[in-house]
Amino acid sequence: MAFNRLRQAWELPGGLIDPGETPRQAAERELLEETGHVPEGRLHFAGFAYFTLAPDGRREYGALFTGRGADVSRSFRPNDEIEAVRWWDLREPLPGRLQPLDAHLAELGRATPPSTRHDTPGPASGPPRRPGRPSG
Structure with a gap:
């Protein structure tokens, strides 16, 4: 989990897809x-999320990826966006505020059986290629 300075809340790493990137490449870049x-091995596509954000009612799609433990031996350096990072055991509360959408997505990612995870996010005709968490 990453603690967002602006929103003062724990969130899953994520963001917008840059031009020319695949959703997986965007997820890997945002994580870094x-x-x-960096993840150990390849990130696996777990599914799409479609949500409406309050208070403006903005609708977004997200691509959810799962992976094996990131390289935590590298020390984290706070930046303009993220103040702290940590592993999160979903059975334990986090100190401070947790974005409800990110908690729900983390639970969905954990509940996705490995046999149903995919290497690709489906056909190009799927939902618009938008990221996994809100930008505001």
């Missing part, structure tokens, strides 16, 4: 940019 960590 926000936490300084």
Whole structure:
């Protein structure tokens, strides 16, 4: 989990897809940019999320990826966006505020059986390629 300075809340690493990136490449880049960590091996596509954000009612799609433990031997350096990072055991509360959407997505990712995870996020005709967490 990453503690967002602006929102003062714990969130899953994530963000927008840059031009020319696949959703997986965006997830890997955001994980590295926000936490300084890289996944062990390949991230696996767990599914799409479609949600409406309050208070403006903005609708977004997200691609949820799961993976094996990130390289936590690298020390995290706080940046303009992220103040702290940590592993989170979903059975234990986090200190401070947790974004409800991110808690729900983390639970969905944990509940996705490995046999149903995919290497690709499906056909190009799927939902718009938007990221996994809200930007505001």
